[in-house]
Amino acid sequence: MEWKNFDLLESYKKLENISPVEIKELMAGENGAKRVREYQLPMGAGQLYSYAAEPVDDTILDVLQGLADEAELIEKYEQVYNGAVVNTGENRRVLHQLTRGQLGEDVIADGVNKREFYVSQQKKAAEFAEKVHAGEIVNEAGEKFTTAVQIGIGGSDLGPRALYMSLENWAKVNNTLKMEAKFISNVDPDDGSAVLASIDLSRAIFVLVSKSGTTLETLTNESFVKEALIKAGLNPAKHMVAVTSETSPLAGNPDYLDSFYMDDYIGGRYSSTSSVGGVILSLTFGPEIFARILNGAAEEDILAKNKDIRQNPAMLDAMIGVYERNFLGYSNTAVLPYSQAMIRFPAHLQQLDMESNGKSVNRFGEPVSYQTGPIIFGEPGTNGQHSFYQLLHQGTDIVPLQFVGFKKNQMDNDIVIQDSTSQQKLNANVAAQIMAFACGKEDENRNKYFAGGRPSSIIVGEQLIPEALGAILAHFENKVMFQGFVWNVNSFDQEGVQLGKLLAKKVLAKETDGALTAYSELLGIF
Numbered sequence: 001m002e003w004k005n006f007d008l009l010e011s012y013k014k015l016e017n018i019s020p021v022e023i024k025e026l027m028a029g030e031n032g033a034k035r036v037r038e039y040q041l042p043m044g045a046g047q048l049y050s051y052a053a054e055p056v057d058d059t060i061l062d063v064l065q066g067l068a069d070e071a072e073l074i075e076k077y078e079q080v081y082n083g084a085v086v087n088t089g090e091n092r093r094v095l096h097q098l099t100r101g102q103l104g105e106d107v108i109a110d111g112v113n114k115r116e117f118y119v120s121q122q123k124k125a126a127e128f129a130e131k132v133h134a135g136e137i138v139n140e141a142g143e144k145f146t147t148a149v150q151i152g153i154g155g156s157d158l159g160p161r162a163l164y165m166s167l168e169n170w171a172k173v174n175n176t177l178k179m180e181a182k183f184i185s186n187v188d189p190d191d192g193s194a195v196l197a198s199i200d201l202s203r204a205i206f207v208l209v210s211k212s213g214t215t216l217e218t219l220t221n222e223s224f225v226k227e228a229l230i231k232a233g234l235n236p237a238k239h240m241v242a243v244t245s246e247t248s249p250l251a252g253n254p255d256y257l258d259s260f261y262m263d264d265y266i267g268g269r270y271s272s273t274s275s276v277g278g279v280i281l282s283l284t285f286g287p288e289i290f291a292r293i294l295n296g297a298a299e300e301d302i303l304a305k306n307k308d309i310r311q312n313p314a315m316l317d318a319m320i321g322v323y324e325r326n327f328l329g330y331s332n333t334a335v336l337p338y339s340q341a342m343i344r345f346p347a348h349l350q351q352l353d354m355e356s357n358g359k360s361v362n363r364f365g366e367p368v369s370y371q372t373g374p375i376i377f378g379e380p381g382t383n384g385q386h387s388f389y390q391l392l393h394q395g396t397d398i399v400p401l402q403f404v405g406f407k408k409n410q411m412d413n414d415i416v417i418q419d420s421t422s423q424q425k426l427n428a429n430v431a432a433q434i435m436a437f438a439c440g441k442e443d444e445n446r447n448k449y450f451a452g453g454r455p456s457s458i459i460v461g462e463q464l465i466p467e468a469l470g471a472i473l474a475h476f477e478n479k480v481m482f483q484g485f486v487w488n489v490n491s492f493d494q495e496g497v498q499l500g501k502l503l504a505k506k507v508l509a510k511e512t513d514g515a516l517t518a519y520s521e522l523l524g525i526f
């Protein structure tokens with residue numbers, strides 16, 4: 001198996017010379033209908049990935065299949081889940097898939113069977129959550145905890161928060177919301193203050209999450225919360241658990257009610273299915289619901305083993321994305337869930353994708369001479385339609401769009417107005433948008449003219465339930481991984497976040513000069 005730069009592959013040349021297709025033509029009339037019915041494949045949890053409105057035909061798909069084969073994507077994926085040190089920059093394995101299933105061989109690292117370790121932590125979190133729910137672990141006054149507050153940032157916040165928000169209302173309707181969750185992430189004191197003001201502190205359990213145990217924001221917020229607890233006459237040691245890696249400075253501290261572990265083989269942005277998401281989600285929804293999220297993710301991980309891109313939704317999505325990024329010149333991707341519950345999902349995908357593939361050097365530290373990860377942004381539909389879709393329809397940049405939609409809403413409340421429910425209106429909009437973007441509209445008035453030819457895909461599910469959510473989460477993780485393989489970058493480190501941290505420390509230590517001193521003055525820091 002070889003790790004080669006993308007532009008050294010035969011498929012790169014083929015893709016450079018391939019004639020692009022016109023979505024506008026392909027999607028028109030009865031041919032378009034046939035395409036929508038055919039250009040789809042099953043995803044995990046009974047969902048479908050539809051790519052009819054993407055700029056591909058069978059010829060291009062064959063070349064993309066050739067690319068997947070030539071870049072040895074499946075072999076590289078096998079290396080990942082069998083425990084190879086693919087995060088070369090940090091000399092680490094990459095094992096997040098093992099948090100939700102056994103995909104290959106046992107991975108024994110540092111004398112430990114890693115899958116067994118992750119499962120043991122899941123069990124520990126499940127038992128802890130059950131004791132909290134049963135009132136066996138209670139506050140100083142013997143009362144049950146009612147709120148779980150996660151303190152963490154980046155991967156220790158975004159994924160778990162997106163998952164929680166995606167299922168909060170569903171859980172309420174299905175009577176499985178055991179506790180409410182809140183999240184404190186920003187070092188902005190107003191973030192912590194607002195959350196603390198919104199809860200009954202005496203009934204709150206804080207889940208301190210930091211893989212490294214050294215993140216300034218999280219440690220600051222831990223102190224912020226501890227001070228509030230002490231001021232309220234409460235004992236912080238009775239209100240806080242920690243989730244961290246066994247090698248971090250937070251590990252093994254008796255000042256927490258309990259500690260749960262992940263390890264250095266789980267990257268922050270890939271950690272939602274480890275204890276990082278497991279503790280808060282088991283506390284709030286119950287361990288069974290967290291297990292259902294894992295099952296959905298596991299289904300998707302298994303699908304991702306398929307060599308045939310027409311049977312492997314994550315790999316197909318990844319290869320279409322590479323084609324759009326490197327050969328059609330599209331530098332952004334919008335994520336547009338037509339589900340209000342998924343409001344924080346685009347933020348999670350921003351970290352997942354941009355922190356993974358926002359690189360200019362290959363995995364050996366050599367500069368690459370092609371584009372890598374796109375800029376990711378998004379907002380739930382239909383809200384986005386009334387905001388930035390103007391640029392998407394008529395702007396000078398073409399932005400590939402990733403829609404997500406569900407046939408049924410989550411809550412048992414909808415009304416018929418003018419012959420349609422709100423859910424029907426929501427889905428009518430996503431169908432309309434896909435076609436408007438693809439086919440556009442002729443008009444003599446150039447201001448009202450829509451060029452069309454704007455590509456999109458859509459993930460369609462029955463309802464946003466735990467399995468569906470887990471499958472969508474893993475779909476994007478695997479997509480990003482496959483793209484990183486093609487670009488030959490290390491998708492599992494993030495050196496680009498370090499410089500800013502270093503300079504912030506200098507500012508706080510008053511060790512600045514030049515313009516940094518001037519900015520410190522401008523911001524009134526000292």
Ligand SMILES: O=P(O)(O)OC[C@H]1O[C@H](O)[C@H](O)[C@@H](O)[C@@H]1O
Nearest residue numbers: 154155156210211212215268497
């Ligand atoms: O979990 P922690 O070690 O506190 O890290 C939290 C986050 O901070 C870092 O700066 C990285 O950019 C993220 O990848 C990480 O998720």
